[in-house]
Amino acid sequence: xxxxxxxKDCFYQTITYFAAFIAVATLSLIFLFVFINGYKLxxxxxxxxxxxxxxxxxxxxxxxxxxxxxxxxxxxEDVHYSEKWGLGLVDDKDREGNSIIIIEYVAEDSPLLLMxxxxxxxxxxxxxxxxxQLISKIAYFDKGTSLTRTGAKVMISDLDSTETIREIVYSSxxxxxxxxxxxxxxxxxxxxxxxxxxxxxxxIYLNEFAGKNKITNILRSLIEVLTGVPxxxxxxxxxAVFVPLTIKFTQADSANLISGSFxxxxxxxxxxIRATEESLKIVPDSLRESSLALGANHTQTTxxxxxxxxxxxxxxxxxxxxxxxIGESAAxxxxxxxxxxxxxxxxxxxxxxxxxxxxxxxxxxxxxxxxSTIAIVILMIVLTxxxxxxxxxxxxxxxxx
Amino acid sequence: xxxVNKFSTKFxxxxxxNKKEHIDIVVRMFFLISTVISxxxxxxxxxxxxxxxxxxxxxxxxxxxxxxxxRFLTGSIWLSGTAFQSNLYSVGFIIINTLYIALxxxxxxxxxxxxxxxxxxxxxxxxxxxxxxxxxxLLASIPSIVYGLFGSGVILVFVxxxxxxxxxxxKGGNSVMATVLVLSLMTLPTITAxxxxxxxxxxKDIEHGSLALGASKTQTNxxVILASAKSGIFASAILGIGRALGEATAVSLVAGNAxxxxxxxxxxxxxxxxxxMLEGLKETTGIDYDIRFSVGIVLMVVIMLTxxxxxxxxxxxxxxxxK
Numbered sequence: 253x254x255x256x257x258x259x260k261d262c263f264y265q266t267i268t269y270f271a272a273f274i275a276v277a278t279l280s281l282i283f284l285f286v287f288i289n290g291y292k293l294x295x296x297x298x299x300x301x302x303x304x305x306x307x308x309x310x311x312x313x314x315x316x317x318x319x320x321x322x323x324x325x326x327x328x329e330d331v332h333y334s335e336k337w338g339l340g341l342v343d344d345k346d347r348e349g350n351s352i353i354i355i356e357y358v359a360e361d362s363p364l365l366l367m368x369x370x371x372x373x374x375x376x377x378x379x380x381x382x383x384x385q386l387i388s389k390i391a392y393f394d395k396g397t398s399l400t401r402t403g404a405k406v407m408i409s410d411l412d413s414t415e416t417i418r419e420i421v422y423s424s425x426x427x428x429x430x431x432x433x434x435x436x437x438x439x440x441x442x443x444x445x446x447x448x449x450x451x452x453x454x455x456i457y458l459n460e461f462a463g464k465n466k467i468t469n470i471l472r473s474l475i476e477v478l479t480g481v482p483x484x485x486x487x488x489x490x491x492a493v494f495v496p497l498t499i500k501f502t503q504a505d506s507a508n509l510i511s512g513s514f515x516x517x518x519x520x521x522x523x524x525i526r527a528t529e530e531s532l533k534i535v536p537d538s539l540r541e542s543s544l545a546l547g548a549n550h551t552q553t554t555x556x557x558x559x560x561x562x563x564x565x566x567x568x569x570x571x572x573x574x575x576x577x578i579g580e581s582a583a584x585x586x587x588x589x590x591x592x593x594x595x596x597x598x599x600x601x602x603x604x605x606x607x608x609x610x611x612x613x614x615x616x617x618x619x620x621x622x623x624s625t626i627a628i629v630i631l632m633i634v635l636t637x638x639x640x641x642x643x644x645x646x647x648x649x650x651x652x653x
Numbered sequence: 654x655x656x657v658n659k660f661s662t663k664f665x666x667x668x669x670x671n672k673k674e675h676i677d678i679v680v681r682m683f684f685l686i687s688t689v690i691s692x693x694x695x696x697x698x699x700x701x702x703x704x705x706x707x708x709x710x711x712x713x714x715x716x717x718x719x720x721x722x723x724r725f726l727t728g729s730i731w732l733s734g735t736a737f738q739s740n741l742y743s744v745g746f747i748i749i750n751t752l753y754i755a756l757x758x759x760x761x762x763x764x765x766x767x768x769x770x771x772x773x774x775x776x777x778x779x780x781x782x783x784x785x786x787x788x789x790x791l792l793a794s795i796p797s798i799v800y801g802l803f804g805s806g807v808i809l810v811f812v813x814x815x816x817x818x819x820x821x822x823x824k825g826g827n828s829v830m831a832t833v834l835v836l837s838l839m840t841l842p843t844i845t846a847x848x849x850x851x852x853x854x855x856x857k858d859i860e861h862g863s864l865a866l867g868a869s870k871t872q873t874n875x876x877v878i879l880a881s882a883k884s885g886i887f888a889s890a891i892l893g894i895g896r897a898l899g900e901a902t903a904v905s906l907v908a909g910n911a912x913x914x915x916x917x918x919x920x921x922x923x924x925x926x927x928x929x930m931l932e933g934l935k936e937t938t939g940i941d942y943d944i945r946f947s948v949g950i951v952l953m954v955v956i957m958l959t960x961x962x963x964x965x966x967x968x969x970x971x972x973x974x975x976k
Contacts, residue, residue, distance in 0.1 A: 261871035271768030453687035474692035482899020579796025582901035
């Protein structure tokens with residue numbers, strides 16, 4: 253081998269290494285980026301909290317007595333404590349990075365527990381005042397209001413030097429993604445319930461019943477074409493077909509979960525049909541022939557012999573479908589909308605995790621941190637699904653030899 | 654009377670058949686209906702989107718006047734005049750933008766993808782190949798919105814700084830370059846996976862023949878195997894460009910949504926058919942709402958034509974038999 257040729261070979265070899273390295277680098281970069289930006293907000297509260305904070309305007313009635321609880325030892329140095337009101341406050345940052353004051357501790361004999369809702373229209377209504385809520389404002393009769401930006405320390409010293417309180421404005425900690433998670437789960441359930449039967453039956457027909465003729469070919473290629481349609485076009489279809497249909501036949505009055513599910517079901521059909529057909533094809537013909545020879549009819553053979561053998565394949569199809577539902581964004585922006593909601597109704601607007609990321613990023617300024625945290629959740633689910641699919645197909649291949 | 658007679662004889666015939674066969678027919682019909690439903694959706698999509706998308710062209714849009722088709726397809730400003738009061742919509746420049754971006758992203762992702770595929774299939778040791786295959790699968794399974802997030806968090810910053818070094822002001826990095834980079838990352842796994850299958854399916858005899866003639870391993874890989882896998886590689890390119898043309902959310906986060914064009918400069922904002930559809934979602938009636946469906950028709954036609962042309966080229970080019 254001449255030297256020149258060796259050099260050339262070496263060069264070509266190197267660029268293949270380089271190309272492969274880029275794939276690995278991309279994957280690591282994506283994961284790194286998402287985790288570095290998102291891990292700070294990742295806690296259990298994020299998954300269970302509402303997105304919108306609920307605000308309360310609390311006021312005190314005459315005739316309360318002050319607390320006499322000393323600062324408990326369990327509270328750290330950072331907690332500012334008022335003995336008089338039995339209240340421990342601490343400075344913190346919320347998920348958008350703004351300064352907030354969190355209620356760290358409320359003594360059992362605190363007069364603040366007796367607060368009623370000032371803005372209630374139904375007379376005196378008692379309200380919750382618990383640890384974990386945040387205080388945005390305390391107004392007094394005899395001096396200026398203490399606000400969040402003055403910090404917990406000033407707020408506590410203001411409290412200590414007063415006898416009466418005009419109003420405390422406090423709220424739950426918002427910014428959670430509970431609503432989007434619930435929507436995503438609903439959507440997965442309804443979509444699978446629609447798409448799985450139709451997809452499986454279609455695959456069975458195409459593989460077990462259909463004759464080899466022109467009509468079958470046409471049906472097959474019509475389904476095949478669906479795979480190449482971009483998801484935003486499915487979204488337009490959902491908007492043009494399923495949204496009006498659901499508005500007409502249900503109590504919905506805008507894009508809703510049902511229209512979203514139907515749209516997703518159409519997207520998933522080719523995926524499910526293909527995966528099911530693949531697994532039906534692997535079932536050896538000898539099984540079908542023996543079943544038919546034993547006197548079973550075509551239906552019995554299909555349901556009792558072929559389908560059970562193809563079950564792992566169908567399971568894979570389902571998992572693929574779930575992954576697709578979680579990741580889908582473009583179609584759903586049209587088919588269920590981008591409104592982030594806390595109370596989920598299947599006839600109402602709401603949004604999934606993916607679309608939630610999109611709306612967070614479209615906001616000015618974009619909330620990359622919360623978006624990354626949601627992305628971590630999505631990536632975790634997708635990765636787990638991938639691993640399960642791999643395990644199933646490995647088993648499937650082993651079992652069928 | 655005759656009809657009734659005919660019906661009753663038919664019924665008797667059916668009754669004569671045994672019960673099992675009877676069930677078979679019913680089940681078969683049931684499955685056939687499912688299949689017809691599945692197959693009909695593509696027709697529903699075409700019919701309904703066309704029906705909605707054609708409204709701005711054939712009605713007078715509540716007094717605004719109908720949209721001129723020629724102007725719509727060739728113009729260089731998305732909307733002249735104020736929204737809700739103008740019918741002067743154009744997507745001509747957006748079509749060019751879309752094709753330009755898809756082509757550029759393919760120029761990056763096709764060589765990278767094919768080389769990665771070659772590495773996995775022929776060069777890498779078995780363990781490493783298995784690892785890389787998993788990496789590619791994972792990349793393929795990452796939802797597009799996460800690519801969009803990555804794009805606006807990392808690639809925009811990179812492009813912004815890069816432009817800064819060159820002394821060019823870019824609008825926060827939102828540009829042709831950022832869009833192309835995001836799209837090429839997204840199409841990379843598709844191209845790699847399909848190319849790899851076609852490279853692996855090249856016959857051993859061709860490979861051995863080349864080696865026996867004295868070609869080195871690397872020469873064989875590049876000159877013989879890649880050439881033999883041509884048609885599969887081309888197929889992967891077609892799929893990749895399809896994905897690039899139809900991608901919406903990720904693109905809308907990095908394109909910058911230019912309202913006029915076409916944009917050919919790398920560091921200027923751009924817009925694609927899909928990102929245009931995602932803009933201004935607040936309208937719910939009238940021309941500003943229906944025009945989205947018209948853009949949808951254009952997108953479908955663009956994708957279809959691209960596919961037809963590329964498939965034609967593929968037939969001309971991919972003459973080597975691949976198993």
